[in-house]
Amino acid sequence: MPDTSSMRERILSAAEKRVRALGFNAVSFRDLASDVGVKSSSVHYHFPQKEDLGAQLVRRYTERFQARLDEIDIEEVGPIGALEAFIALYAEALVVGESVCLCAILAAEANSLPGRVNIGIQAFFQANTEWLTEIQKRMPSSEKRMSPIEIVSALEGAMIVSTAMKSREAFDATAQRIMANCKGH
């Protein structure tokens, strides 16, 4: 079946795939143009500057991630089930050698990125920690409990190290520990 999405969406999808594999600075307008079968000037029509592309890329990624979080019925699965579902979303984002979380790689490059991209990255982490804060309110308090920003940074780091080591070991161990630390005992 033919691709019915708009050119703008197709460009963003191609950009997401490339950036999540290679980093923002290793992706060019020509790469994306070639991916979707147009010329680079057409990509510039949709995203005048690379900063526009980056900012809208993060915005779309965050919206989609938030939509997935909203699908989680916390009352139904409970706070521990919700945390499991959260980690599953991160696990889905990691394909060793192919992709990590968009904001993991952008955060690493942050100091070399345009300002509006950085604001988007911060918003992503902010949304993640706020959601985790909500589900922790529904958990019995425990001295072992990891703070939301700790959970997020552990998962992002695990993705990055897994990519470099070409093994999911770091990610899988991290995911297990987050669950163990929350269940307490």
Next chain:
Amino acid sequence: MPDTSSMRERILSAAEKRVRALGFNAVSFRDLASDVGVKSSSVHYHFPQKEDLGAQLVRRYTERFQARLDEIDIEEVGPIGALEAFIALYAEALVVGESVCLCAILAAEANSLPGRVNIGIQAFFQANTEWLTEIQKRMPSSEKRMSPIEIVSALEGAMIVSTAMKSREAFDATAQRIMANCKGH
């Protein structure tokens, strides 16, 4: 006092500073030449290809890190003191907005880096996990204990998120948890 180190060393130092702030793909031969006051062709004399520069950069970084680890007298400070010293080395590497661990940013970019640079990154993580394995042998076993690769990936992720959020919160919380998980109770 004038800089008495060799041009080769000065180039590597300039490269380390820039790469740790901006990433490998955001640093050029001309940047480095300008930093040390020569022309880019002189940088090419010392490092014919960018891959050479990257590989030797990681190699020097790993050697220096290992030397710092070797300075830790495990018998004297004990395994818990040694772990504290290990985390202190990472803490030293993080200056928000200025630098993270070289291998944190390189690991994030790994899929877009030359092969020999990737091998160096893996060697760094390998050396780190081996050292942690040794000190854990000297600790009382505990079910809470984090695996070496978990500790390393948590610290690297915390650096990256701290950089993006322009706050040490993620790093400090992570460092504290690693110590708490090892002390057990």
Next chain:
DNA sequence: GTCTATAATTTGATAGAC
């Protein structure tokens, strides 16, 4: 909206004089 054409700059890299 997409194209051709092209500008302006940057980049990794090399040849050859000193």
Next chain:
DNA sequence: GTCTATCAAATTATAGAC
């Protein structure tokens, strides 16, 4: 070893025809 000079390619970006 460092320089000048240069190259070929790539990159972000724009103007204007269709």
